[in-house]
Amino acid sequence: xxNYFNQLENCIVYIDDILLYSRTEEDHIRLLEKFIxxxxxxxxSLSKKKAEIMKNxxxxxxxxxxxxxxxxxxxxVQKIINSEEPDRYKKEITIIFRIGKPGQxxxx
Numbered sequence: 001x002x003n004y005f006n007q008l009e010n011c012i013v014y015i016d017d018i019l020l021y022s023r024t025e026e027d028h029i030r031l032l033e034k035f036i037x038x039x040x041x042x043x044x045s046l047s048k049k050k051a052e053i054m055k056n057x058x059x060x061x062x063x064x065x066x067x068x069x070x071x072x073x074x075x076x077v078q079k080i081i082n083s084e085e086p087d088r089y090k091k092e093i094t095i096i097f098r099i100g101k102p103g104q105x106x107x108x
Contacts, residue, residue, distance in 0.1 A: 004042050008034055012060075017050075019060050028054065 005011045005018065010031055012019040020035055022028035032053070039046065052058060057066040064071050 004038050004044065005035075008038070011035070014061055017061065019058070019065075021065075025054070 005013050008020075008031065010021050020028070020031050022031055057064065059073060062073055062076055064073055
């Protein structure tokens with residue numbers, strides 16, 4: 001699916017999740033028009049359940065994104081805090097995996 005949207009700026013595709021982002025409402029409307037053109041001509045179907053349009057805060061791949069930046073969702077933070085105390089090596093790998101996985105490829 002990435003091939004369809006690689007010409008769009010401000011578009012992140014991760015498997016079947018797509019994030020469109022813009023600084024202004026006008027820019028976002030223009031981006032949505034381009035996006036709709038692509039999905040209409042490519043035959044891609046979207047999930048109404050997963051669709052969120054014109055939001056100021058979203059959850060994407062286990063992280064919360066808003067105008068103030070990016071942070072992990074609270075339930076993921078709680079999993080890390082409440083995790084058992086395994087041996088040191090296993091704990092470090094587990095924490096690295098939990099922290100690294102949700103935000104891979106998304107930078108501010």
